[in-house]
Amino acid sequence: MSQLLIKGGHVLDPAAGVDGILDVLVAGERVVAVGENLDGGDRVLEARGKLVLPGFIDMHVHLREPGFEYKEDVASGGRAAVRGGFTAICCMPNTQPVMDNRTVVEFVRGQAARAGWARVYPVGAISKGLKGEELAEIADMRSAGIVGLSDDGKPVASTELMRLALQYAAPFDLPVISHAEDPTLSQDGVMHRGRVSSLLGLKGVPAEAESVMVARDLLLAGLTGGSLHIAHVSTAQSVELIAFYRSRGVRVTCEVTPHHLLLSDQAVRDTWYDTCTKVNPPLRSPDHVDALRRALREGLIDAIVTDHAPHHQDEKLVEYDYAQFGMVGLETAVSLVAGELVGKGVLDWPQVVALMSTHPARILGVEGGRLEAGGLADFTVIDPGQKVTVDPKDFVSKSRNTPFAGWQLTGAPWGTVVGGQVMMWEGTLTAR
Ligand SMILES: [Zn+2]
Structure with a gap:
């Protein structure tokens, strides 16, 4: 089973009582551990300065x-x-x-x-x-x-x-x-x-x-x-x-x-x-x-x-x-x-x-919504300091109908992990 280690992010999940600069170790599609200075991982991802949140x-x-x-x-x-x-x-x-x-x-x-x-x-x-x-x-x-x-x-x-x-x-x-x-x-x-x-x-x-x-x-x-x-x-x-x-x-x-x-x-x-x-x-x-x-x-x-x-x-x-x-x-x-x-x-x-x-x-009765050992390895990683200007030309959606074009915002999605699979990191989608 492949292992993934996300290091040094600000891991935050109030429902699981987690809030700190921590590592998250994943095996397969599940979280194995959330803690300080964890070892392991076939793949190690650096998340310093980022928020690591339940998906x-x-x-x-x-x-x-x-x-x-x-x-x-x-x-x-x-x-x-x-x-x-x-x-x-x-x-x-x-x-x-x-x-x-x-x-x-x-x-x-x-x-x-x-x-x-x-x-x-x-x-x-x-x-x-x-x-x-x-x-x-x-x-x-x-x-x-x-x-x-x-x-x-x-x-x-x-x-x-x-x-x-x-x-x-x-x-x-x-x-x-x-x-x-x-x-x-x-x-x-x-x-x-x-x-x-x-x-x-x-x-x-x-x-x-x-x-x-x-x-x-x-x-x-x-x-x-x-x-x-x-x-x-x-x-x-x-x-x-x-x-x-x-x-x-x-x-x-x-x-x-x-x-x-x-x-x-x-x-x-x-x-x-x-x-x-x-x-x-x-x-x-x-x-x-x-x-x-x-x-x-x-x-x-x-x-x-x-x-x-x-x-x-x-x-x-x-x-x-x-x-x-x-x-x-x-x-x-x-x-x-x-x-x-x-x-x-x-x-x-x-x-x-x-x-x-x-x-x-909770409303949907689906798994997820928690970042804790044993839970699904679904994470949303956010760079809270990244400055972005909304440009519909950058969308990967087939459609562009947004009234927010040109808005300048601080904070952006930086990583998305679904079931232990890294779908996006450093803002770049995984090719598939
Ligand atoms: Zn409606």
């Missing part, structure tokens, strides 16, 4: 395969994940065909195994064909390896179907991931409804389109005892509702994206209608952004995810009204979190480890 898990990614491989595929998305410092990702089921049955789940897992970059955990559809009418084959998909259920991209408009999903998923310990949006309130809105949308003459989506559905799903989680995970929270009311029902014992967790923490609806105006700012849920007004940052700091939000949503540039180089929703995130998230959240005192590194590794592993 980051992005719970919310669109890999676009099968069906939309011109935007991204399992291999290119897995590679972009590793490049961005993620050792594992969850992929959403809004593919073509929809991932609502065993065959598609097995296909995606097979593609991921063949590609061999990040671990890929499929999320199965709640409803057949994402139509919101009847439940997909949940038990069958569970035995094929899904880690959660979601109709993400679309809300589950039927309250009864959402109730059934939460009830049915509960014994399987599958979180139901809610894309919370009331379609009768959001209609054909393209940005947050408020002062800026009026000024720009664009159709707005009110904050309540999200919060109403968050409230509904919390009530249903309470009713059924199911485990609910709210995707990409974007409003002040959503986090208040979640905190309230959580305090009353409802099984609920939630996630937030870097873009909802760092950009407001003013970005649509400031970029002159750059369609890379068009995302669902929309970038909200600054009061919502402030509320999200406060909730994050106070521990009311469980995870940071990218909602990586690749699109071809032809789908973005159109009028704002006609552009597709979504932006890529796998290759910018770590630097945005390092530079804009840790660097500006919103979060510290132990909180980041919890939000991007420990909690996602």
Whole structure:
């Protein structure tokens, strides 16, 4: 069994009680020891000045395969994940065909195994064909390896179907991931409804389109005892509702994206209608952004995810009204979190480890999220001092749709180790 020794990094995992300048010894796909002055290793990697963290898990990614491989595929998305410092990702089921049955789940897992970059955990559809009418084959998909259920991209408009999903998923310990949006309130809105949308003459989506559905799903989680995970929270009311029902014992967790923490609806105006700012849920007004940052700091939000949503540039180089929703995130998230959240005192590194590794592993019920002897050798290594300028031309993703081009940030992914295999080191991907 080949051995790997990572020497002299700042090893940090609050959940495992580790925080110090230490070595990590790996044999095969597992950690053998974490300690001072360890010996051994067929391969020794120097990590002085770097943070060595349990592998980051992005719970919310669109890999676009099968069906939309011109935007991204399992291999290119897995590679972009590793490049961005993620050792594992969850992929959403809004593919073509929809991932609502065993065959598609097995296909995606097979593609991921063949590609061999990040671990890929499929999320199965709640409803057949994402139509919101009847439940997909949940038990069958569970035995094929899904880690959660979601109709993400679309809300589950039927309250009864959402109730059934939460009830049915509960014994399987599958979180139901809610894309919370009331379609009768959001209609054909393209940005947050408020002062800026009026000024720009664009159709707005009110904050309540999200919060109403968050409230509904919390009530249903309470009713059924199911485990609910709210995707990409974007409003002040959503986090208040979640905190309230959580305090009353409802099984609920939630996630937030870097873009909802760092950009407001003013970005649509400031970029002159750059369609890379068009995302669902929309970038909200600054009061919502402030509320999200406060909730994050106070521990009311469980995870940071990218909602990586690749699109071809032809789908973005159109009028704002006609552009597709979504932006890529796998290759910018770590630097945005390092530079804009840790660097500006919103979060510290132990909180980041919890939000991007420990909690996602726990919510999904997957191994990982711990850096300790006996655990999986999945690591995210970060150079906290590296200065980077975001340049979409450098992305290994097939798509370039980011509103963060040109941002200057401090802190960058430097190494990614998945199951003891070094996928990236010194910022350079391992050829494969
Ligand atoms: Zn969504």
